Amino acid sequence: MVRCASLFSQLVALFSRPQFYRLVKEHRAERYSKGYSSWDHFVAMLFCQLAQAKSLREICGGLACTMGKLRHLGMTDAPNKSTLSYANAHRPWQMFRDLFYETVKVCKMAAPENRKFRFKNKLLSLDSTTLPGRQAGIALCLSLFPWAEFRRTKGAVKLHLLLDHDGYFPTYAYISNGKKHDVTIARKVSLSPGSIVAMDRGYNDYRLFATWTENRIYFVTRMKDNAQYTVIEDKTIPITGNVLSDQLIQFTGFNARKNCPYILRRVVVWDSENEREIVLLTNHLKFSPNTISAIYKDRWQIELFFKALKQNLKIKTFVGTTENALYIQIWTACLPVRQALIAMLLIKYLQFKSKFGWSLSNLVAFLRWNLFTYRDLWDWIDNPFDVLPLVPVPVQYKLPFHGLGQQVYNQKNIT
Numbered sequence: 001m002v003r004c005a006s007l008f009s010q011l012v013a014l015f016s017r018p019q020f021y022r023l024v025k026e027h028r029a030e031r032y033s034k035g036y037s038s039w040d041h042f043v044a045m046l047f048c049q050l051a052q053a054k055s056l057r058e059i060c061g062g063l064a065c066t067m068g069k070l071r072h073l074g075m076t077d078a079p080n081k082s083t084l085s086y087a088n089a090h091r092p093w094q095m096f097r098d099l100f101y102e103t104v105k106v107c108k109m110a111a112p113e114n115r116k117f118r119f120k121n122k123l124l125s126l127d128s129t130t131l132p133g134r135q136a137g138i139a140l141c142l143s144l145f146p147w148a149e150f151r152r153t154k155g156a157v158k159l160h161l162l163l164d165h166d167g168y169f170p171t172y173a174y175i176s177n178g179k180k181h182d183v184t185i186a187r188k189v190s191l192s193p194g195s196i197v198a199m200d201r202g203y204n205d206y207r208l209f210a211t212w213t214e215n216r217i218y219f220v221t222r223m224k225d226n227a228q229y230t231v232i233e234d235k236t237i238p239i240t241g242n243v244l245s246d247q248l249i250q251f252t253g254f255n256a257r258k259n260c261p262y263i264l265r266r267v268v269v270w271d272s273e274n275e276r277e278i279v280l281l282t283n284h285l286k287f288s289p290n291t292i293s294a295i296y297k298d299r300w301q302i303e304l305f306f307k308a309l310k311q312n313l314k315i316k317t318f319v320g321t322t323e324n325a326l327y328i329q330i331w332t333a334c335l336p337v338r339q340a341l342i343a344m345l346l347i348k349y350l351q352f353k354s355k356f357g358w359s360l361s362n363l364v365a366f367l368r369w370n371l372f373t374y375r376d377l378w379d380w381i382d383n384p385f386d387v388l389p390l391v392p393v394p395v396q397y398k399l400p401f402h403g404l405g406q407q408v409y410n411q412k413n414i415t
Helices: 007-012 017-027 038-050 056-064 069-073 081-090 093-110 182-186 206-214 254-259 289-298 300-312 323-331 342-353 360-369 377-382 402-414
Strands: 123-129 157-164 169-177 196-199 218-222 229-234 243-251 264-271 276-282
Touching (some): 007 038, 007 377, 017 093, 056 081, 093 169, 123 300, 157 300, 196 289, 218 289, 243 254, 276 289, 300 360, 342 377
Parallel strands (some): 196 218
16 A cells, blocks of 8 residues: 655655745735645646646646646646646746745755865855847847847846755845846855855955955955956965965956955966866965865866756756746746755755765656656665656455345345
8 A cells, every 4th residue: 555645745845835825925925826826826836847848838738647646746737728827927936936945944954064174164156147049148139028129139137056065955036137237146145254155256246345345255266367466475286286376466457446455365276177267366374375276176067067957957948938937937946046046946856865976867756757756765766766656556445235135135046
């Protein structure tokens, strides 16, 4: 006899229903609702990500053909396309954003510590992604997405992300149009003292560097080629490693000196793979130059996260054209990620808990193939090939009148 629900039902059960309804009440998400609940809406969009449904038709049809398994998800019935489309257009996407941050808190407790480095500082990476589009943002057809105007014929949306290197999962996400500069978002990110932020050259802003230095927030980034500076001290270069020079510098340009009057550190390392020099800039003066180089190299993890988000979750096409519908889909996309994001966080959480050693792409694929099979989630996560699907065993129950009917049958045979 089956003693557990489907894998999808067990995944949905990881989200706290009381906490979810608190967010619904806080954002008044069901103020004008006529029977279609926010929970049904959330489950449908989560199904869109995990099953990689390409349209509203596939979401509604995929849920409708599950043969009575929706009751374990807390749903009464599969939605119609028009109902789901209306919910995507009118339900507040801010509720899904807050649900993302609630899920982040759960992932933090399960995330393993980063053992690549000996220091105890929190290591983070900050970057923005173009998702399926070009360098400016998500490429959108302006005739379908007029609210996302970026150029004459193209629209764009950018996803800004802060990645925690303890487990490599996102802790902050912000969705903006393609015209929003990365530095503008970096000023909004709240960082605790002692944190180390690795980022690319697009975040070069001397006023931002000064603010972080005053608040004991450390950064490691690429230095601008045209930066004007004077060398204050040449530090000793370690024998091992790929460091070419290690200097304490101060900017000499008028605006740079005015906005950032602090002493910074310039570290030049050799990239043997691409045969080029990489000039790094940081305000951390005590770490060895090899550690500074390793911190910037580990920044590549956020690029890998973006790659996993694009390849494994439903971000390449959109099931709605309104701004609200697109934001809801992105927020429910990257557990990562916002499943950028909620679904990506859910998958990362399973990855933390598993003893099997899943790669992210394999875990997403195996979940998609087994969403509505009856297996114990935690046994399956640890032993995916040893835990067989549970099949309901038919049991013949004796009816109260079985004995009386048998006596009548025997009397007829005797006569």
